[in-house]
Amino acid sequence: MSTLLKLTGLTKVITNQADEDNRILDGVDFTLNEGEFVTVLGGNGAGKSTLFNSITGSIETTDGSVVLKDKDLTKWKEEKRAGLISRVFQDPKMGTAPRMTVAENLLLAKLRGESKTLKSRSLKKNKAAFEEMCASIGNGLEKQIDAPAGQLSGGQRQSLSLLMATLTRPDLLLLDEHTAALDPKTSKKLMELTDQIIKEKQLTCMMITHQMEDALVYGNRLIVMKDGKITLDLDQKAKEQMTMKDLLRLFEEENLTEVL
Amino acid sequence: MIISAIASGFLWAVLGIGLYLTYRILKFPDLTTEGSFPLGAAVAVTAIVSGVPPILSIILAILAGMCAGLATGLLYTKGKVPVILAGILVMSGLHSVNLFIMKRPNLSLLNQNRLFDYFQGLPNYYNVVFVGIIVLVVLIGAILAFFYTNLGQAFIATGDNEDMARSLGIRTDNMKILGLVISNGVIALAGALVAQNNGYADVNGGAGVIVIGLASLIIGEVMFKDLKLGERLCTIVIGSVLYQLLLLFVIQLGFDTTYIRIFSSTILAICLMIPQIRRSLRLGTLIGKGEKA
Numbered sequence: 001m002s003t004l005l006k007l008t009g010l011t012k013v014i015t016n017q018a019d020e021d022n023r024i025l026d027g028v029d030f031t032l033n034e035g036e037f038v039t040v041l042g043g044n045g046a047g048k049s050t051l052f053n054s055i056t057g058s059i060e061t062t063d064g065s066v067v068l069k070d071k072d073l074t075k076w077k078e079e080k081r082a083g084l085i086s087r088v089f090q091d092p093k094m095g096t097a098p099r100m101t102v103a104e105n106l107l108l109a110k111l112r113g114e115s116k117t118l119k120s121r122s123l124k125k126n127k128a129a130f131e132e133m134c135a136s137i138g139n140g141l142e143k144q145i146d147a148p149a150g151q152l153s154g155g156q157r158q159s160l161s162l163l164m165a166t167l168t169r170p171d172l173l174l175l176d177e178h179t180a181a182l183d184p185k186t187s188k189k190l191m192e193l194t195d196q197i198i199k200e201k202q203l204t205c206m207m208i209t210h211q212m213e214d215a216l217v218y219g220n221r222l223i224v225m226k227d228g229k230i231t232l233d234l235d236q237k238a239k240e241q242m243t244m245k246d247l248l249r250l251f252e253e254e255n256l257t258e259v260l
Numbered sequence: 261m262i263i264s265a266i267a268s269g270f271l272w273a274v275l276g277i278g279l280y281l282t283y284r285i286l287k288f289p290d291l292t293t294e295g296s297f298p299l300g301a302a303v304a305v306t307a308i309v310s311g312v313p314p315i316l317s318i319i320l321a322i323l324a325g326m327c328a329g330l331a332t333g334l335l336y337t338k339g340k341v342p343v344i345l346a347g348i349l350v351m352s353g354l355h356s357v358n359l360f361i362m363k364r365p366n367l368s369l370l371n372q373n374r375l376f377d378y379f380q381g382l383p384n385y386y387n388v389v390f391v392g393i394i395v396l397v398v399l400i401g402a403i404l405a406f407f408y409t410n411l412g413q414a415f416i417a418t419g420d421n422e423d424m425a426r427s428l429g430i431r432t433d434n435m436k437i438l439g440l441v442i443s444n445g446v447i448a449l450a451g452a453l454v455a456q457n458n459g460y461a462d463v464n465g466g467a468g469v470i471v472i473g474l475a476s477l478i479i480g481e482v483m484f485k486d487l488k489l490g491e492r493l494c495t496i497v498i499g500s501v502l503y504q505l506l507l508l509f510v511i512q513l514g515f516d517t518t519y520i521r522i523f524s525s526t527i528l529a530i531c532l533m534i535p536q537i538r539r540s541l542r543l544g545t546l547i548g549k550g551e552k553a
Contacts, residue, residue: 082429086428089423095424096421098423099420100420108417108425110430113428116410116411116413116414118406121408121413122410
């Protein structure tokens with residue numbers, strides 16, 4: 001297995017109004033191999049989202065480096081990193097353009113990372129493929145292909161976001177609690193769809209979740225974060241042996257029960 | 261009188277279309293408008309007075325407006341100056357630029373060739389209407405063609421959901437600069453056309469124009485909802501003509517034109533409040549259908 005992502009000493013310090021340094025990320029060293037699907041657990045303020053934001057370049061880190069496929073991304077802007085890394089947010093509103101149609105959103109995703117020119121957008125040419133893609137999800141998205149994304153239900157919007165994130169095969173897929181805003185049934189369906197797409201496209205993925213069960217059921221590696229550090233890193237074997245009970249006990253010991 | 265109001269409506273509609281690109285697509289009001297509009301007027305009129313053919317003077321005006329938009333765009337994206345303030349700074353600075361171009365606060369086109377004189381065969385005002393229609397058809401066609409390119413879609417996406425656009429690798433800062441450049445080019449074109457219709461350029465000609473531009477935009481939106489982009493651009497023209505007719509009506513009633521601006525502001529304020537008024541009174545069908553919340 002080859003190394004895909006290497007984080008070295010990744011640190012984010014925010015100075016608050018009282019001039020006190022708050023280390024949201026505290027020297028994170030982490031290596032992700034190609035084909036791994038890591039679930040990320042941790043309480044509020046553990047630094048999970050900040051870790052993702054540092055990888056995508058949405059925030060500037062204080063120290064440390066991000067290397068993806070032997071390319072040092074540390075000084076790359078978010079827009080440039082987006083050609084290699086795609087992301088699904090927790091809020092269904094964040095992943096799609098509400099006034100643009102489903103097909104137009106997908107077309108934007110198809111051009112991920114490419115420089116935009118005055119070439120005609122050729123929506124018609126792609127529409128059949130888009131429709132088929134939407135139909136494969138099985139939640140009626142294909143019937144809304146010409147509707148503005150803002151009119152979709154939360155579940156449809158998140159599955160569209162997921163389609164958009166995986167349309168071009170990204171080197172790394174980051175899922176930031178992407179099922180958390182949905183009702184339990186829709187959330188479960190989206191999680192199954194996610195797992196299916198990751199397996200089909202053999203994607204490397206990191207997924208933040210607050211659902212301990214999802215963290216155990218899905219993926220082949222599990223990490224736990226606390227106070228800006230990775231405090232636990234379980235490989236596939238250790239993860240398989242882990243039960244909900246073990247995980248709960250662990251969290252109680254670590255005083256991380258606020259996760260639940 | 262009515263045909264003259266319609267002619268003005270067509271020319272001012274160009275301003276509304278320029279504003280649409282920032283106010284509705286990028287979702288911020290660009291105050292550069294009040295500087296780039298008289299800039300377009302100043303450049304076009306000065307050029308004509310110095311012997312430049314009217315058609316070329318229009319192109320010079322557009323280029324000047326684009327530069328103004330670029331200045332605001334750079335202040336906003338690279339200088340991280342809040343967009344309203346960036347617009348105010350450029351607008352204020354342009355006052356001096358306009359004085360520098362014209363060398364005096366007011367420049368007349370008396371006995372000079374104007375763009376409308378290319379169509380001398382047409383009766384008075386009808387030539388203005390004719391020029392207005394040509395300009396609007398070309399302008400709306402060009403903007404629509406742009407919207408349906410990959411670049412245009414990236415531009416729209418930037419205004420619609422900036423976080424998403426950036427997460428898809430769209431350079432949102434460049435899109436905002438592009439929007440401001442195109443928008444102010446169009447606004448300067450409006451300034452050049454209106455100045456040629458009025459027969460003069462005035463260094464203070466920009467005061468209050470953002471209200472007139474937004475009024476045409478909002479009147480069009482209040483009347484017609486849920487439209488495609490092309491239809492929306494056409495409703496701006498309708499809104500602009502209606503606004504000019506309304507103005508004519510008020511002047512006919514004997515309203516002192518010295519105080520016309522409070523009237524403009526009142527119209528815009530009312531139009532902006534219509535969705536709210538409709539919602540509270542539940543007047544679903546009185547004027548079109550209520551906008552969605």
